[in-house]
Amino acid sequence: MANPSLLILAGDGIGPEVMDEVKRIIGWFGAKRDLAFDVSEDLVGGAAYDKHGVPLHDDTMARAQEVDAVLLGAVGGPAYDNLDFSVKPERGLLRLRKEMDLFANLRPAQCFDALADFSSLKKDIVAGLDIMIVRELTSGVYFGEPRGIHMEDNMRVGINTQRYTEAEIERGARAAFELAMKRNKKLCSMEKANVMESGILWRDVVTEVHRDYPQVALSHMYADNGAMQLVRAPKQFDVIYTDNLFGDILSDCAAMLTGSLGMLPSASLGLPMANGRPKAMYEPVHGSAPDIAGQGKANPIACILSFAMALRYSFDQGAEADRLEAAIEKVLADGARTADLMGPEGGVPLSTTQMGDAILSAL
Amino acid sequence: MANPSLLILAGDGIGPEVMDEVKRIIGWFGAKRDLAFDVSEDLVGGAAYDKHGVPLHDDTMARAQEVDAVLLGAVGGPAYDNLDFSVKPERGLLRLRKEMDLFANLRPAQCFDALADFSSLKKDIVAGLDIMIVRELTSGVYFGEPRGIHMEDNMRVGINTQRYTEAEIERGARAAFELAMKRNKKLCSMEKANVMESGILWRDVVTEVHRDYPQVALSHMYADNGAMQLVRAPKQFDVIYTDNLFGDILSDCAAMLTGSLGMLPSASLGLPMANGRPKAMYEPVHGSAPDIAGQGKANPIACILSFAMALRYSFDQGAEADRLEAAIEKVLADGARTADLMGPEGGVPLSTTQMGDAILSAL
Ligand SMILES: CC(C)[C@H](C(=O)O)[C@@H](O)C(=O)O
Numbered sequence A, B: 001m002a003n004p005s006l007l008i009l010a011g012d013g014i015g016p017e018v019m020d021e022v023k024r025i026i027g028w029f030g031a032k033r034d035l036a037f038d039v040s041e042d043l044v045g046g047a048a049y050d051k052h053g054v055p056l057h058d059d060t061m062a063r064a065q066e067v068d069a070v071l072l073g074a075v076g077g078p079a080y081d082n083l084d085f086s087v088k089p090e091r092g093l094l095r096l097r098k099e100m101d102l103f104a105n106l107r108p109a110q111c112f113d114a115l116a117d118f119s120s121l122k123k124d125i126v127a128g129l130d131i132m133i134v135r136e137l138t139s140g141v142y143f144g145e146p147r148g149i150h151m152e153d154n155m156r157v158g159i160n161t162q163r164y165t166e167a168e169i170e171r172g173a174r175a176a177f178e179l180a181m182k183r184n185k186k187l188c189s190m191e192k193a194n195v196m197e198s199g200i201l202w203r204d205v206v207t208e209v210h211r212d213y214p215q216v217a218l219s220h221m222y223a224d225n226g227a228m229q230l231v232r233a234p235k236q237f238d239v240i241y242t243d244n245l246f247g248d249i250l251s252d253c254a255a256m257l258t259g260s261l262g263m264l265p266s267a268s269l270g271l272p273m274a275n276g277r278p279k280a281m282y283e284p285v286h287g288s289a290p291d292i293a294g295q296g297k298a299n300p301i302a303c304i305l306s307f308a309m310a311l312r313y314s315f316d317q318g319a320e321a322d323r324l325e326a327a328i329e330k331v332l333a334d335g336a337r338t339a340d341l342m343g344p345e346g347g348v349p350l351s352t353t354q355m356g357d358a359i360l361s362a363l
């Protein structure tokens, strides 16, 4: 049987640096665990724009549709800030999400014991935190039409459309309920049903899907209150299900609770392919961090943990994912720190490669 | 000259309880500081629905347009959760904001020294925090058309429209720049210009308005990063300008940084009336808190501080506002605490009235 295939799209900024460490980890699994992957690489974001004038070439899109999983680094950077909206680096990422139909974006916010002191939040509020945000990723205001800037009465008007069908809300909800069943059987759905009709439909559909998962305790919360509760008492949550835009903001808020964005992976999953694996893309939650790009300072852990999610969700290798996560916990417990994980006390941080070395030796 | 006029709309849940304390404070200013107001009262939200079948009666709306300032408590509660969207208690509040054209919603997030320990965040991250969020309040996805739930191909579809004209973005931006000029001359504008065209227009217009305020240091941030930075290092901000929906979420997030939502006031300001005063409504950021309504447990400080904002922004009584704020700081420093301001150590909290008593004696 052919090896499972991976397409690496390292992208911009620190993307290539952190992805280099992932490649070494992938190599390790091939050499030591008999888990070989066929790895190909291509461009996305600003890097693709520089070469092709578009943030995602059609050939790359086609390749992404064929492979078993895509690993993405990060897109964007100041060099591209003044580009036309339609060719911004972000459009490459959004095209992948949309055309691969990756509707369920899983964003864990987990506080690593060794790093609990590092959060902005008091230790007792975050220690042991382990929540999972399921963000709908293919619809909502990110993709709704009509959209654009046009003239009305001699004045510019900016328009975007929040649009959700019940089928879109439902399939994401099922993914969220399924996850809740495997975890603590607690799901909180967040919207603004007090202000937006799309939020009313959201609440109704989630309530209907709940009938198929009676063992799960379902609650509903307005998204503004959700942001507040995430800061006040995040451990009240297990799985959170929310829409594309709220999910963008709430997951970043939740990410920060854990102390470092450099630690957080994500999985974006779609429908099963012919081989039974879901369409899938894995990427760190952090961005391209142009301020530290090319300096070997970036923390590769979020990207490596994204590969662990790939092992778990695409390749049914939960035990190997556990092994990789345990190696990361071990190096953190041993005190390995990249610059983003250091407090004001200072000390000499590990470089990106040194952190990769440490994880490889712990494996 | 006639006394300035106030319309009190206490609303639902804890609204009437906290407003009772504000009325006593208003009485004190009339008796002791020769600052008398003509106060009238009316219904809003669920209370108005119970009596009139609508969350805001036309007569109340007309009265709100005439007075010098509206003081609002809170709206909504579980008794009204299953009402039709068009008569939900929240619609009363939104109608006031829209018809009074209160486009600039000022939401301070201030950490009171005496309460710095009470925040979820580490003390050094929040101590001395003093930021001001200016939220555009009359447009965006809250009011954009088309909206609603309709059938398409036998399926329900929920639609809302984010819509901003450059004039709407501009007038809010001017309010934000003016505030920044009076504060630390630092303004951060937040949107999702990487994903939404309305965000691109937002960024462009704010940049254009900046030309008139060259002394202000302007920065732009994506709203997801904004949520993260608010948790990571909130003191990097002075004034934040953002849209209606992002402002809803980000201001709740910022509010929670300070430890208690029971402490935070807001002002919603519109265009100047014939007497030179701006159209204005003042309300606490907290909601109707149905779980503690009617029990005398609510913290009246947010509502009292909202009246302090009225003194400052509607009545040009900055010194009297300072006096009221100082009295509140004093009682907090002396250890006065309502239940929401108590840690797990416990102790006997003050009731709503007792907190009002304490503030009155400190005045
Ligand atoms: C880069 C950007 C388009 C993206 C988004 O808004 O979804 C990012 O913030 C994310 O959360 O993955």
Ligand SMILES: CC(C)[C@H](C(=O)O)[C@@H](O)C(=O)O
Binding pocket: A194, A195, A224, B090, B093, B248
């Ligand atoms: C009650 C609700 C309609 C309101 C809003 O969404 O604006 C509230 O959350 C607020 O922030 O004032």
